[in-house]
Amino acid sequence: MNAKNSRSIEAARFDFTSFFFTGLTGLATFLVIATLGVILLNVIVNGWEGLSWHFVFGGMEKEDIFDVNHAGVLPMIIGTSARVILMSIFVIPVGVITAIYLTEYAQANSVFTRVIRGAVNNLAGVPSIVFGLFGLGFFINFVGQHADSLLHPHNPEPIWGKPAILWASMTLAVMTLPVVIIATEESLRAIPQGLREASLALGATKLETILRIVVPQAMPGIMTGGILAVSRAAGEVAPILFTGAAYYMADLPHSLHDQFMDLGYHVFILSTQSPNIDKTKPILYATVVVLLLLTFALNIVAILIRSRMRKKLRAL
Amino acid sequence: MTERTAISNRSVGWMGLQRGHKARPLEWLVEKGILLVSMSAMVMVFLIFIFVAREALPIVFGQMNSAAVQQVIPVADMDKLAPAQLRAYLGLTAAQFAAMDQETKKTLMEMKVEDAKESSTDKDAAVNTTSWRYLLLPYQWTGYSEPKLIWQPVSQIQKYNIVPLLIGSLKATVVALLFSVPLALGAAIYVSQLTSPRKREWLKPAIELLAGIPSVVLGFFALIVMATVLQKVFGYQSRLNAFVAGIALGLAIIPVVFTIAEDALTSVPRSYTQAALALGSSKWQSAWKIVLPAAIPGVFAAVVLGFGRAIGETMIVLMASGNASIVSWNIFDSTRTMTTTIAAELAETVFGGQHYRILFLLGALLFVVTFVSNMAAELVINRLKQRLEGKR
Numbered sequence: 001m002n003a004k005n006s007r008s009i010e011a012a013r014f015d016f017t018s019f020f021f022t023g024l025t026g027l028a029t030f031l032v033i034a035t036l037g038v039i040l041l042n043v044i045v046n047g048w049e050g051l052s053w054h055f056v057f058g059g060m061e062k063e064d065i066f067d068v069n070h071a072g073v074l075p076m077i078i079g080t081s082a083r084v085i086l087m088s089i090f091v092i093p094v095g096v097i098t099a100i101y102l103t104e105y106a107q108a109n110s111v112f113t114r115v116i117r118g119a120v121n122n123l124a125g126v127p128s129i130v131f132g133l134f135g136l137g138f139f140i141n142f143v144g145q146h147a148d149s150l151l152h153p154h155n156p157e158p159i160w161g162k163p164a165i166l167w168a169s170m171t172l173a174v175m176t177l178p179v180v181i182i183a184t185e186e187s188l189r190a191i192p193q194g195l196r197e198a199s200l201a202l203g204a205t206k207l208e209t210i211l212r213i214v215v216p217q218a219m220p221g222i223m224t225g226g227i228l229a230v231s232r233a234a235g236e237v238a239p240i241l242f243t244g245a246a247y248y249m250a251d252l253p254h255s256l257h258d259q260f261m262d263l264g265y266h267v268f269i270l271s272t273q274s275p276n277i278d279k280t281k282p283i284l285y286a287t288v289v290v291l292l293l294l295t296f297a298l299n300i301v302a303i304l305i306r307s308r309m310r311k312k313l314r315a316l
Numbered sequence: 317m318t319e320r321t322a323i324s325n326r327s328v329g330w331m332g333l334q335r336g337h338k339a340r341p342l343e344w345l346v347e348k349g350i351l352l353v354s355m356s357a358m359v360m361v362f363l364i365f366i367f368v369a370r371e372a373l374p375i376v377f378g379q380m381n382s383a384a385v386q387q388v389i390p391v392a393d394m395d396k397l398a399p400a401q402l403r404a405y406l407g408l409t410a411a412q413f414a415a416m417d418q419e420t421k422k423t424l425m426e427m428k429v430e431d432a433k434e435s436s437t438d439k440d441a442a443v444n445t446t447s448w449r450y451l452l453l454p455y456q457w458t459g460y461s462e463p464k465l466i467w468q469p470v471s472q473i474q475k476y477n478i479v480p481l482l483i484g485s486l487k488a489t490v491v492a493l494l495f496s497v498p499l500a501l502g503a504a505i506y507v508s509q510l511t512s513p514r515k516r517e518w519l520k521p522a523i524e525l526l527a528g529i530p531s532v533v534l535g536f537f538a539l540i541v542m543a544t545v546l547q548k549v550f551g552y553q554s555r556l557n558a559f560v561a562g563i564a565l566g567l568a569i570i571p572v573v574f575t576i577a578e579d580a581l582t583s584v585p586r587s588y589t590q591a592a593l594a595l596g597s598s599k600w601q602s603a604w605k606i607v608l609p610a611a612i613p614g615v616f617a618a619v620v621l622g623f624g625r626a627i628g629e630t631m632i633v634l635m636a637s638g639n640a641s642i643v644s645w646n647i648f649d650s651t652r653t654m655t656t657t658i659a660a661e662l663a664e665t666v667f668g669g670q671h672y673r674i675l676f677l678l679g680a681l682l683f684v685v686t687f688v689s690n691m692a693a694e695l696v697i698n699r700l701k702q703r704l705e706g707k708r
Contacts (some may be wrong), residue, residue, distance in 0.1 A: 018600035028502025029511075029519060032570055039537050039567075041348050094357050101354035105347075118694070119361050125621065125690040126683060127628025130368060130656045133662070133679040138367045141667055174360060181357075207343045235530020238630040238655075243663050264631075266534045271536045273636055275332050284540070288533055299528040303521060 001284040026051070043288050050286030065248055065266075068273055071283040073290055078252055079260035080166075080294070084234050086169035086256075087176065092226050094173075095180025102181070103188040104210055110142040124178035135171030140164075159257055166256040168244030175239055176229035183228065187221020187309075188214060220309035224302045231298035235291065237264040263291045320649055368683055371676035380446040380670050391425045412544050438605035440473045451478050467641040467652070469661065469671045476674050478654075480641045484558065485627055485653040487645070490639060491562025492569060492626040497619055499566075500573035504618075507574075508581040509589070509603035521576065535635035538564035543636065552648035556638035559647045564632045573622040580614020580697070583704055613700040617693035624689035628682055630655040655677045 058072030065071070106113045146163035160166075167302055191214050201207040215222075237245070246259035247269060253260045270284040271277075277284075336512070374380050397697040402421070403413045416424075440458050443450065454463035457475065468475040507519050543560045584607045592602035608615070638650030639660065658675050 012572065015598050015601070018598035021600050021604070022506070025502040025510060026498045029506045029523070032499055032503050032526070032574070033519070033522050035567060036522070037527075039529065039534075042537070042541060043533070094353055096358040097350050098354040101350050107419035116358055116361075118691070119358070121694055122687055122690045124366070125624050125628075125686050126364070127630065127655060127686055129628065129630040129658050130679050130683050130686075131364075133371075133658065133676060134364050134367055136662065137371045137676065138363060142367070174364065176356065177360070184448055205340065205343060207346055231528065235532065237530075237532045237658060241659055264530055266531050268535055268631065268635065271539050275539075281540070284536070288536055291530060292533060295530055296525075296528055299525070 016128040047285035047289035050282035072110025076263040076266045078262045080263045083169045087172040091174035099181045099184035123135045131175040139167040163244045164257040165260045168240040171239045171243045172233045179229040181226045184222050187218040191217050224306045227302040231295045235295045317341045330393050375673045375677045406431045480643045481654045484651040487558040488561045489626045492565035496566035496570045500570045504577035509579045531631045535632040538636035542593045554650045560650040561633045561637035565626050569622040569625050573618045576618035577615050580611040613696045619695040620689045620693040624686040
């Protein structure tokens with residue numbers, strides 16, 4: 001549509017209702033973006049002074065996590081990164097392979113595929129706290145306790161049957177599985193059918209076609225899905241509340257069955273359980289800045305990759 | 317889709333063997349591996365349904381009993397009981413039971429009656445609070461002047477009435493929807509129909525960036541900044557309440573409602589708008605009278621998905637709602653929702669106990685609610701897409 005033409009039509013017949021409602025919806029848009037701006041500005045302005053080299057790269061020297069002068073978030077950054085990396089190791093291969101199966105192998109319109117697709121889509125809307133319940137009920141109380149009774153039958157202390165970084169990562173992996181599957185499926189379906197046919201016509205087998213032609217073409221989409229999953233998981237707190245996050249730990253997690261400290265959970269503790277909220281406000285704000293930087297950086301990378309991918313597809 | 321089925325039929329055959337083809341056992345293995353991995357992923361998906369339900373089932377079927385005191389059997393009825401029943405009632409092992417004569421047993425029964433008289437002046441101690449009647453209906457507890465709905469799982473007599481939590485969830489969700497839906501829909505109409513394509517290109521990602529803020533950060537913002545500001549503006553009493561939580565929840569669901577509504581509005585064929593504009597309508601008139609009615613199922617779906625997201629959100633409500641389980645429809649009262657109850661209480665429960673199972677019941681309930689709303693929304697969107705694509 002030609003913008004110039006439509007403008008001249010509007011100019012020809014000025015309609016007050018149209019003008020008013022265009023302004024109103026524009027105001028709604030502005031309000032939403034302004035709220036986002038206010039939140040970010042408030043966090044950055046208040047958090048900036050609390051940020052220091054020592055805060056970001058310093059550990060907890062004292063047991064009191066509310067001690068303003070000795071606060072450091074390095075253990076939380078490491079804990080959050082560790083759980084997110086572990087999660088990616090589980091979820092990305094499984095999610096990508098499942099998506100490949102669903103788009104390339106499964107019968108496109110069979111009842112089976114539709115049920116699976118419906119289940120995956122619905123899983124994306126299940127509240128994160130329910131995943132926390134699942135993690136506790138399945139990973140810790142079922143898998144973990146059975147592993148304990150098999151591996152260490154004479155050990156009274158549970159080793160696997162308690163909250164641990166492994167279980168937190170697995171819970172998050174289950175939660176982000178639909179994100180990865182849906183993104184990968186979409187990018188696989190965007191690959192023109194002609195490319196597959198050309199490859200098959202040249203004598204490549206189906207698997208060769210998938211691995212050498214389809215997946216490399218879909219790589220940007222798969223990466224976006226992975227990054228979106230990671231950025232969503234990095235900020236989630238509800239699923240790890242009872243599957244692995246610790247209030248305080250003197251040490252970093254050394255093995256898969258250790259608990260860990262987490263940035264998001266730390267924000268929660270600092271803002272709800274502080275004995276003197278005014279005094280601990282600087283470290284609270286600074287922690288929020290670190291968390292936001294982490295998740296936003298990931299989001300922006302995902303957006304950049306997506307826009308580059310779109311340009312590439314247009315060129316095809 | 318006919319080409320695709322033709323392609324997939326090619327690799328059929330034991331170990332990939334087919335007439336005129338080279339044997340490729342490695343490829344066959346890899347393809348079976350793909351099948352195995354994706355099947356296990358799907359099993360995982362269904363395990364979630366099963367495991368959350370499994371932990372809640374004893375409550376659903378009324379197999380748990382929280383009664384602190386057993387029913388007392390009068391001594392005269394002793395002969396009516398079968399030996400096994402009597403043994404269970406007296407709490408004896410088989411060997412002890414066999415060694416006792418009738419007189420000792422009778423004395424034991426008398427002692428039980430005496431014990432019951434002394435210990436439980438509270439009639440509620442004999443009540444099984446995990447049965448459906450006590451989960452849903454008001455009951456006059458000892459010390460209360462009227463029947464009440466009470467959630468009080470940590471007390472002498474555990475009271476598990478879930479109605480206060482349902483009301484809490486509903487209140488916060490309704491506030492969130494009332495706040496966010498007009499804003500999100502207005503923005504969706506503006507971005508998809510009224511603004512120029514160039515502005516659209518940066519407005520859309522800017523609004524979607526809101527989805528990138530972790531919910532714990534929104535909760536923190538509601539708790540530290542919004543609660544104080546809103547209290548000054550509206551002048552209500554408790555600083556943290558369903559209203560603050562609802563507004564913060566609204567911020568979380570704006571991107572959800574916006575994205576889906578915008579998608580639905582954009583998927584209305586361009587020719588509709590062009591026809592309206594050619595007939596002399598303004599952009600707003602074409603958006604309001606032509607595009608919106610065509611996309612209304614999608615807008616409905618956006619609201620339903622927003623509802624599902626709001627009712628399941630945990631951290632925001634946990635931090636901003638005040639967490640008192642009061643039965644009240646006043647949105648300015650402190651509130652406790654289903655999600656926050658799970659988050660706040662699960663860590664302290666005994667594995668497999670009544671409290672633990674009731675929290676799983678709440679989880680299963682949340683699961684069902686979001687599942688149904690997702691299904692409904694998805695169905696509506698698919699129908700809409702089909703209809704619009706068919707007409708194109």
